Amino acid sequence: MAIRDDFEVAAGQVRTEVQRFALGLLVIAAFGAMLIGKADTVLVEQARVLALDMASPALEAIARPVAAANRTIADLKEFASLREENARLREENARLLSWQTAARRLENENNRLRDLSQFREGPEASFITARIVGDSVSAYVRGALLNVGRKGGVSSGQAVVTSEGLAGRVAEVGENSARVLFVTDVNSRLPVLVERTRERAILVGDNSSQLRLTLLQGVAGVQRGDRIVTSGHGGSFPVGIPVGEVVQTGEGHVRVRPFADFSRLEFVRVVDYGVTGLVSGPPAPPTPVGQSAGQRSR
Numbered sequence: 001m002a003i004r005d006d007f008e009v010a011a012g013q014v015r016t017e018v019q020r021f022a023l024g025l026l027v028i029a030a031f032g033a034m035l036i037g038k039a040d041t042v043l044v045e046q047a048r049v050l051a052l053d054m055a056s057p058a059l060e061a062i063a064r065p066v067a068a069a070n071r072t073i074a075d076l077k078e079f080a081s082l083r084e085e086n087a088r089l090r091e092e093n094a095r096l097l098s099w100q101t102a103a104r105r106l107e108n109e110n111n112r113l114r115d116l117s118q119f120r121e122g123p124e125a126s127f128i129t130a131r132i133v134g135d136s137v138s139a140y141v142r143g144a145l146l147n148v149g150r151k152g153g154v155s156s157g158q159a160v161v162t163s164e165g166l167a168g169r170v171a172e173v174g175e176n177s178a179r180v181l182f183v184t185d186v187n188s189r190l191p192v193l194v195e196r197t198r199e200r201a202i203l204v205g206d207n208s209s210q211l212r213l214t215l216l217q218g219v220a221g222v223q224r225g226d227r228i229v230t231s232g233h234g235g236s237f238p239v240g241i242p243v244g245e246v247v248q249t250g251e252g253h254v255r256v257r258p259f260a261d262f263s264r265l266e267f268v269r270v271v272d273y274g275v276t277g278l279v280s281g282p283p284a285p286p287t288p289v290g291q292s293a294g295q296r297s298r
Contacts, residue, residue: 127271128152130178142185142207143171144265146178154178157236159271165242165259166190166230167268178270183243183258184211191233192243197221200231203243203256211244213254222246222254238273 130152134145148154150173158170160180168188171181181188188205192213199222201215213228226246232239248255 125271125273126153127269128154129267129269130154131267132180132265133177142182142188142205142262143168144180144182146170146180146268146270147176148270149174149176149178151175153272154270155272159237159241159273160268161241161271162260162265162268164261165244166237167258167260167262167265169236170270180268182262183260184208184262190243191231192228193231193239194222194246195227195229196223197226200233201228203228209257209262210247211256211258213246213256215254222249224249228256 128148130146130148132144133147135143146154146160154170154173156170156173159166160168160170166183168180168182168185170178172179182205183190183203184205184207186205186207188203190203192201192203193199194201194215199215201213204212204214206212213222215222224246228243228246230237230239230241230243242259244256244258246254247257
């Protein structure tokens with residue numbers, strides 16, 4: 001017992017002396033490491049590489065289960081999203097089937113009413129595909145320049161459409177070019193209908209990305225999401241060309257977002273709903289084709 005007590009006393013004294021000089025020893029060790037690093041960089045680099053070689057297997061062993069856990073979590077999330085998407089697609093499919101049934105019923109009813117009234121379609125639209133070669137977009141003008149003109153059969157007042165809907169009308173025509181006035185231009189006035197209520201209105205551009213709808217009988221019946229189509233009044237365009245969608249309603253004003261994306265226009269169709277000598281084609285709104293500029297549709 002006495003020997004053990006003496007040993008503990010001696011160990012305590014050594015620990016006290018080490019703690020007293022610990023800071024100095026650490027400073028000396030750091031200074032020595034710096035000297036070694038300056039004196040022999042190759043040795044330090046080899047020691048670092050050796051440490052990395054020894055640590056990399058351990059790090060890799062730790063990383064494997066972590067990566068497996070991450071993959072499992074990602075698979076579970078993807079599975080949950082697939083279930084949600086599947087449920088959404090089932091619901092959308094059921095809704096589309098109901099719309100298909102309603103569309104077929106309305107088509108049959110429409111055909112019977114046409115037969116009873118001896119309804120006859122108007123002349124088919126004729127069109128030509130053109131490329132936009134210049135933009136006239138500024139604070140005061142919203143338009144574009146086309147690479148077809150009078151020689152291609154284009155004339156003033158013809159509709160300019162995209163696959164989404166009406167973009168504007170031909171304002172000026174040269175021999176080989178034409179200027180388009182977009183529906184967003186402040187000088188654009190377009191007679192339209194609210195498709196759901198059949199209420200007549202005037203669609204006015206104000207050089208912004210949206211249009212202003214001026215109703216002839218007030219704005220109480222207009223709702224967000226209502227589609228706006230041409231009314232056929234004025235004789236320029238037929239009834240039913242899609243123009244835009246109501247996105248904002250308020251006290252005395254209605255804002256409409258045009259269907260045409262004017263920031264990405266490249267090809268458009270110049271459509272004539274009378275007989276102007278253009279190539280015969282389907283009625284509006286036609287779908288754009290990827291022909292070269294100025295080529296006629298066949």
